[in-house]
Structure formats: structure tokens, C-alpha cells
Amino acid sequence: MLAGAFAAGAVGWTLSEYALHRWVGHDPKSKTDFADEHRQHHAQRFYFAPTAKKARYAVPLIAGAFGLASLAARARGAAFVAGFAVTYVSYEALHRRLHTHGPKGAVGRFLRRHHFAHHFKAPQHNHGVTSPVWDVVFGTLRDPGVIRVPEKLAMRWLVDPATGDARAEYAHDYVIHHPAKRRDKGAAGESSSEA
Ligand SMILES: [Zn+2]
Numbered sequence: 338m339l340a341g342a343f344a345a346g347a348v349g350w351t352l353s354e355y356a357l358h359r360w361v362g363h364d365p366k367s368k369t370d371f372a373d374e375h376r377q378h379h380a381q382r383f384y385f386a387p388t389a390k391k392a393r394y395a396v397p398l399i400a401g402a403f404g405l406a407s408l409a410a411r412a413r414g415a416a417f418v419a420g421f422a423v424t425y426v427s428y429e430a431l432h433r434r435l436h437t438h439g440p441k442g443a444v445g446r447f448l449r450r451h452h453f454a455h456h457f458k459a460p461q462h463n464h465g466v467t468s469p470v471w472d473v474v475f476g477t478l479r480d481p482g483v484i485r486v487p488e489k490l491a492m493r494w495l496v497d498p499a500t501g502d503a504r505a506e507y508a509h510d511y512v513i514h515h516p517a518k519r520r521d522k523g524a525a526g527e528s529s530s531e532a
């Protein structure tokens with residue numbers, strides 16, 4: 338049942354992805370490289386930890402796990418770690434793609450809304466990137482609703498350069514928040530309530 342072991346490894350990565358993201362990336366007390374890098378990922382429009390830095394952790398870890406698992410459970414162990422590693426690399430590619438390219442179909446739309454609700458609305462929810470399954474299991478799933486994206490953090494694919502607002506095809510899912518415009522409205526609101 339090598340396919341089963343491979344699939345179990347894939348599921349194993351999705352749980353690791355959730356756990357790392359939630360309990361390390363979003364632990365305000367964590368001083369790990371991972372947490373530092375993840376804070377930057379949230380604070381900037383487009384920041385991903387350098388691939389070489391990730392590889393320094395991931396390659397020895399996966400190679401070590403592969404060796405150990407092969408010794409302990411032979412082909413099945415190797416298939417488990419292979420499933421884990423392939424899903425990890427797919428996660429890296431998918432996460433980057435969510436930020437760089439707009440959705441093409443229902444799954445892409447769902448995954449982007451799930452992830453960008455985490456970025457811009459509820460950082461303590463929607464920790465899964467490749468799937469929402471562990472958010473369901475651990476009770477951190479949140480319906481994105483309409484996602485308000487700060488202008489300076491907005492993904493390039495989302496913004497219509499002609500208007501500075503969300504492109505028409507995404508306007509029912511996202512709005513771009515312009516701080517200056519809001520201040521104007523706030524000031525108008527205050528003066529009318531004083532009058
Ligand atoms: Zn992200």
C-alpha cells in the first residue's frame with residue numbers, strides 16, 4: 338500500500354502546515370526564524386522567506402526523516418516521507434501563486450478567499466493554505482465574507498490600475514481600503530454629528 342503511505346504523508350504535511358502556521362507563525366512570543374519571517378509575510382505586500390533559507394531547514398529535515406523512515410518502515414516509510422515532501426513543495430508553490438495570480442476557477446477563488454481572510458480580516462483563523470480541513474477540525478474556520486484589503490498590501494492581481502479599486506471581476510469578494518478616502522468620510526461624519 339505505497340499509495341496509502343504516500344497519501345498519509347501528504348495529509349501529514351497539511352497538519353504540519355496548520356500547526357506551524359498557527360502555533361509558531363502566529364505565536365506573538367515566538368522568536369524563531371519562522372515566526373519572524375511570517376510576521377514579515379503579513380506586514381509587507383509581497384514578502385516570502387528566501388528559498389535558500391527555507392531549504393536550509395527543509396532539506397536536512399526531510400533527508401533525515403527519509404533515511405529514518407526507510408530504515409524503520411522500508412518502502413512504506415520512504416513513501417510517507419515522499420508524500421510529505423511533495424506536498425510541502427506544492428504548498429510553497431501554491432501559497433506564492435495565491436499572492437501572485439488571480440483565481441481562475443471555483444477552487445482557486447475559494448483558496449484565495451480562505452487565505453486572504455486570514456491575512457486581512459482574521460489572522461487567528463483560516464491557518465490552512467492547501468486546505469481548510471484542519472481549520473474545521475480545530476474550530477478556526479471563518480467565512481471570509483467581503484474582504485477589506487489595505488491599499489498598501491493589496492495583491493497586484495486584485496487592483497485595477499485605472500481606478501485603484503478591486504477589479505470588477507473580484508469586486509464582490511474584495512474591497513480595497515484607502516485610508517485617505519476613509520479619513521475624509523470620517524471627518525465629514527464627525528462635522529455633521531457636531532452640527
Ligand atoms: Zn500568504
Ligand SMILES: [Zn+2]
Nearest residue numbers: 358362375379
Ligand atoms: Zn499567517
